Amino acid sequence: MSLTRKNPRLEWIARNRLHPEHAQVMAELDASSSPSQWMGPNGLLRRDPHRVGRMGPNGLKRIDRSGLLAGQAYGSGGKQAKAEPQKPLITIDDPAFIVAVVPDMAGGELTSHDKDVLGMARQLADADPQRQGAVLAVVFGSYRETRFEHAGIDRLVFLEDERLEGYSPERRLNRLEDIERELTPERWLFPDSQLGGAELGRRLSVRLKERPATHVWQLLSEDGEWRCECRGARERSDIVRSLPRCILALEECAEPVSENRYEVKPVELSSTAPETMIRIDNLGQVEVDPASVALGEAEFILSGGNGVKNWDRFHNAALQLRAAEGASRVAVDNGFMPRERQVGATGTWVSARVYIAVGISGAIQHLQGIERCNKVVAINNDGGCDMVKRADLAIIGDAEGVLEALVELIEQKRSEESHHEAA
Amino acid sequence: MKPRESDKKSASLSISVLVSTGRHPITGRPGRADQDSRAVELAMNLQGGSVSLLHAGQPTEECKEALRGYLGMGIDRISLIEQSEHADITEVLTKTLKSSNPSLVLAGTQAEQGEGSGLLPFLLAESLGWSLVSGLVSIESVENGQATILQALPRGQRRRLKVRLPAIATVDESAERARQSAFGPARRGTIETISEASHIDETLASFEIKKARVRPKRLKIVKSSSARDRFKAAAAKSGGGGGQVLSDVSAQEGAEAIFKLLQEENVLKL
Ligand SMILES: Cc1cc2nc3c(=O)[nH]c(=O)nc-3n(C[C@H](O)[C@H](O)[C@H](O)COP(=O)(O)OP(=O)(O)OC[C@H]3O[C@@H](n4cnc5c(N)ncnc54)[C@H](O)[C@@H]3O)c2cc1C
Numbered sequence: 001m002s003l004t005r006k007n008p009r010l011e012w013i014a015r016n017r018l019h020p021e022h023a024q025v026m027a028e029l030d031a032s033s034s035p036s037q038w039m040g041p042n043g044l045l046r047r048d049p050h051r052v053g054r055m056g057p058n059g060l061k062r063i064d065r066s067g068l069l070a071g072q073a074y075g076s077g078g079k080q081a082k083a084e085p086q087k088p089l090i091t092i093d094d095p096a097f098i099v100a101v102v103p104d105m106a107g108g109e110l111t112s113h114d115k116d117v118l119g120m121a122r123q124l125a126d127a128d129p130q131r132q133g134a135v136l137a138v139v140f141g142s143y144r145e146t147r148f149e150h151a152g153i154d155r156l157v158f159l160e161d162e163r164l165e166g167y168s169p170e171r172r173l174n175r176l177e178d179i180e181r182e183l184t185p186e187r188w189l190f191p192d193s194q195l196g197g198a199e200l201g202r203r204l205s206v207r208l209k210e211r212p213a214t215h216v217w218q219l220l221s222e223d224g225e226w227r228c229e230c231r232g233a234r235e236r237s238d239i240v241r242s243l244p245r246c247i248l249a250l251e252e253c254a255e256p257v258s259e260n261r262y263e264v265k266p267v268e269l270s271s272t273a274p275e276t277m278i279r280i281d282n283l284g285q286v287e288v289d290p291a292s293v294a295l296g297e298a299e300f301i302l303s304g305g306n307g308v309k310n311w312d313r314f315h316n317a318a319l320q321l322r323a324a325e326g327a328s329r330v331a332v333d334n335g336f337m338p339r340e341r342q343v344g345a346t347g348t349w350v351s352a353r354v355y356i357a358v359g360i361s362g363a364i365q366h367l368q369g370i371e372r373c374n375k376v377v378a379i380n381n382d383g384g385c386d387m388v389k390r391a392d393l394a395i396i397g398d399a400e401g402v403l404e405a406l407v408e409l410i411e412q413k414r415s416e417e418s419h420h421e422a423a
Numbered sequence: 424m425k426p427r428e429s430d431k432k433s434a435s436l437s438i439s440v441l442v443s444t445g446r447h448p449i450t451g452r453p454g455r456a457d458q459d460s461r462a463v464e465l466a467m468n469l470q471g472g473s474v475s476l477l478h479a480g481q482p483t484e485e486c487k488e489a490l491r492g493y494l495g496m497g498i499d500r501i502s503l504i505e506q507s508e509h510a511d512i513t514e515v516l517t518k519t520l521k522s523s524n525p526s527l528v529l530a531g532t533q534a535e536q537g538e539g540s541g542l543l544p545f546l547l548a549e550s551l552g553w554s555l556v557s558g559l560v561s562i563e564s565v566e567n568g569q570a571t572i573l574q575a576l577p578r579g580q581r582r583r584l585k586v587r588l589p590a591i592a593t594v595d596e597s598a599e600r601a602r603q604s605a606f607g608p609a610r611r612g613t614i615e616t617i618s619e620a621s622h623i624d625e626t627l628a629s630f631e632i633k634k635a636r637v638r639p640k641r642l643k644i645v646k647s648s649s650a651r652d653r654f655k656a657a658a659a660k661s662g663g664g665g666g667q668v669l670s671d672v673s674a675q676e677g678a679e680a681i682f683k684l685l686q687e688e689n690v691l692k693l
Pocket residue numbers: 304305306307308309327328329330331342343344345346347358359360361362363364365366369379380381382385397398399400
C-alpha cells in the first residue's frame with residue numbers, strides 16, 4: 001500500500017507565489033502531479049486559476065475544457081517559444097517608382113545597418129498612397145538570409161555569379177549600372193559602412209554623375225518635399241539638404257520594418273553590358289595578430305584585473321585564445337599592463353563580441369567601458385561582485401586554475417582538430 | 424625610433440598626397456588633418472618614392488599655418504592651389520594631377536571641414552580614369568605597374584589587394600599614426616602658391632550647415648498586438664541579471680563552459 005506523504009513546506013511554498021523557490025517547487029510538482037490543482041493542507045482540493053490553460057498563438061490565454069490537451073499544462077506551455085504571429089503580407093503589383101537598396105549582406109545576411117536602410121527605403125516608397133513605390137534589394141553572390149520578407153523587400157534582384165562573390169567593387173558597379181539602365185530606380189540607397197556600402201555607393205553616384213547625400217542620419221519631410229540631415233566634417237557639423245537620388249545612410253537612420261511581410265518577388269535582368277577592365281585583384285583576407293588590433297576594435301578580449309596574480313599565465317592564455325589583451329585600471333596602475341590596454345571610462349570603450357574579465361571586480365568606471373560588449377564572461381572568486389552580476393556567464397573560482405584549464409582544453413581541441421585533418 | 428620599413432622596392436615611384444586642413448580635436452586650433460597626415464606618413468615610408476603634397480583652397484594665414492604641420496614632418500614643399508571659398512576643387516585637381524601624372528595619389532577618407540562626404544577621391548578617379556582603392560592601411564610592394572596593398576576591414580581585419588597603377592587610394596584611420604610635426608622644418612619648408620580659376624560649388628549654397636547635435640538614442644519600441652506583452656516589455660528591468668553563474672565547479676568544468684560560449688559566439692580560431 002502506498003502512503004501519500006505530505007510535505008507541508010513544499011505545499012506552503014506552492015501556495016505562496018512570491019516565495020523565491022515557488023517556480024522551482026511548482027516545476028517539481030509539475031512533474032509529479034497536476035500542476036494546476038493540489039491537495040490543500042486540510043484536505044481540500046486547491047486550484048490555481050493562473051495555471052490553468054495555456055498561451056494561445058496570439059498571446060491570449062486559452063483554457064481548454066474538453067480535456068483533449070490535459071497533459072500539456074500551462075507551466076510547460078508558457079515556456080515554449082511562442083510561435084511568431086503571422087504578419088499581413090503586402091503586395092505591390094504595379095509600383096509607381098522603385099527605391100533600390102544595395103545591402104552589405106555581411107556573412108550572407110542582412111546586417112542591422114542594412115535593415116535600417118531598408119526601413120528608410122520603405123518610408124520613401126510608402127510616403128504617398130497615391131504614388132506607391134516598391135523597394136528593390138540587390139544581392140550579390142550567395143546568401144544565407146531567410147528573412148528577406150520581414151525586412152520590407154518587395155522585389156529582389158539576385159545576381160548569382162561567383163565573380164561577384166567577396167570584394168569585387170568594379171564588377172558590382174557594372175551590374176548596378178545594368179539595373180540603372182533597365183529599371184531606373186527613383187532613388188539608390190546604400191548603408192554608409194566600411195563593409196562595402198560606403199565604397200560602392202560612392203562609386204555608383206560618381207558614375208551616374210549624381211551628387212549623393214552621405215552620412216545621412218535622418219529623413220525630414222516638409223510639405224511633400226523630402227529633405228535629409230547628414231553628418232559632415234567628420235562628425236562636427238550637420239547638413240540639412242534636399243534629398244538627392246543617391247543616399248548613403250548611417251546606422252539607425254530609420255526604424256527597421258517590423259509590422260508587415262513583403263513579397264520578395266524576384267526580378268530578372270534581361271541584358272548585361274560587356275565587362276569593363278578590372279583593375280583590382282582581391283588576394284583575400286589576411287591573418288592579423290590580435291595583439292596588433294586596436295582595443296576598441298577587437299572582437300575578442302581577455303582582460304585582467306587585480307585578481308590576476310600570475311601575469312605570465314595570463315599572457316599565455318591570451319596568446320592561446322588569440323584574444324586581444326585588456327586590463328582594469330588597477331592592473332595598469334600597478335604596472336602589469338601598458339596604459340593603452342586600460343578598459344573603462346578613462347581608458348578605451350570596447351565593443352567586443354566576447355569580453356572575458358579575469359579577476360575584475362566590476363567598478364562602475366570599468367563597466368561603462370564594456371557597455372557595448374555582446375557577451376561578458378567573468379572569472380572571479382567573489383560571487384557577489386558587480387562583474388558577476390553583469391556577466392552572461394560567471395565562473396566562481398580561482399582565476400589561475402580556470403585559465404590553466406581553459407588553455408589545456410584549447411590545446412587539446414587543437415591537437416584533435418589537426419589529427420582530424422591528418423586522418 | 425624604430426627602423427622604417429626599408430625593403431619596399433619602388434624605383435622612382437612618384438606619389439602625390441592630397442592634404443586638407445584640419446583642427447586639433449581638443450583645442451580646435453588649425454593643424455594637420457589626422458587621416459591626411461597618416462597618408463603623408465605612408466608615402467614617406469615608401470622607399471624610393473618621391474612625395475609631393477598638394478592642397479587646393481583659400482590661401483589664408485590660417486590655412487598656411489595648418490599646412491606647415493605637414494612640412495614639420497620633414498617635407499620640403501607643399502603646392503597650394505589658390506581657390507576661392509566654396510570652390511569645387513575636383514576640376515582643378517584633375518587638371519593638376521593629369522599634368523604631374525603621379526603613379527599613386529593618396530588622400531584621407533573624409534575631410535575634417537566642409538561637407539566631408541569623402542567623395543573627392545572617387546570623383547578624381549572617375550575623371551582621370553584611374554583605379555580607386557578605399558581604406559588603405561599599408562603598401563606592401565610596388566612592382567610592374569601594380570601595387571600590393573592592405574585594406575582595412577571592420578574590427579581590425581585586413582584584406583590584401585593588387586591594384587593597377589596609376590591609382591587613387593583613400594587612407595583609413597587605422598593606418599600607422601603620423602610622426603610628430605617638428606617646429607624647425609615646419610618653418611623652413613616652403614608653401615608654393617599656384618593660382619588657378621575657381622569653380623564655385625553652387626549646390627553648397629543650398630545646404631543648411633550647423634553644428635552637429637547629439638543624435639537621439641533609439642528607443643526600444645515594442646510592437647505587439649497584445650497589451651500583456653507590451654506591458655511586460657515596458658515593465659521589464661533593463662540590464663543586469665539573467666546571467667549564468669557557475670559556483671562550486673571545478674576549474675575544468677568552468678573552462679568547458681567558457682569554451683562552449685566561445686564556440687557559440689564563433690570567436691575561437693582552432
Ligand atoms: C575617476 C576614476 C576613473 C576610473 N577609471 C577607470 C577605468 O577607466 N577603468 C578601470 O578599470 N577602472 C577605473 N577606475 C578604477 C575603478 O574604480 C576600480 O578601482 C578598478 O576598476 C578596480 O580594478 P579591479 O577590478 O582590477 O580590482 P579590484 O577591485 O581589486 O578587484 C579584483 C577582483 O579580483 C577578484 N580576485 C582576487 N583574487 C582572485 C583570484 N585569485 N581569482 C579570481 N578572482 C580574484 C576579487 O574578488 C575582486 O573581485 C577609475 C576610478 C576613478 C576614481
